[in-house]
């Protein structure tokens with residue numbers, strides 16, 4: 001089955017830094033910034049690239065400033081088949 005990968009975009013100028021989204025994230029992917037936005041609030045940033053697109057953060061955000069995206073990743077991409085190897089083989093991958 002194809003794996004689902006998620007991503008979020010936060011409107012940081014409207015974030016109030018309440019951290020409800022960070023508490024709701026099962027992936028521990030969200031954290032408060034070290035800097036403030038133009039209104040003086042710390043804002044939320046993504047610190048891990050492990051978002052599953054579950055939408056928890058977006059659902060709990062009282063400001064409605066998180067957009068969640070999902071894409072399907074085929075984690076079994078077929079690259080090559082090597083068979084009937086009788087001795088040493090050397091594989092060079094072009095950069």
Ligand code: SF4
Nearest residue numbers: 025051052054055057
């Ligand atoms: S969509 Fe889910 S996994 Fe992704 S950041 Fe939000 S709560 Fe975390």
Ligand code: SF4
Nearest residue numbers: 015016018019021061
């Ligand atoms: S729940 Fe919304 S307002 Fe609160 S920290 Fe997260 S993005 Fe900001």
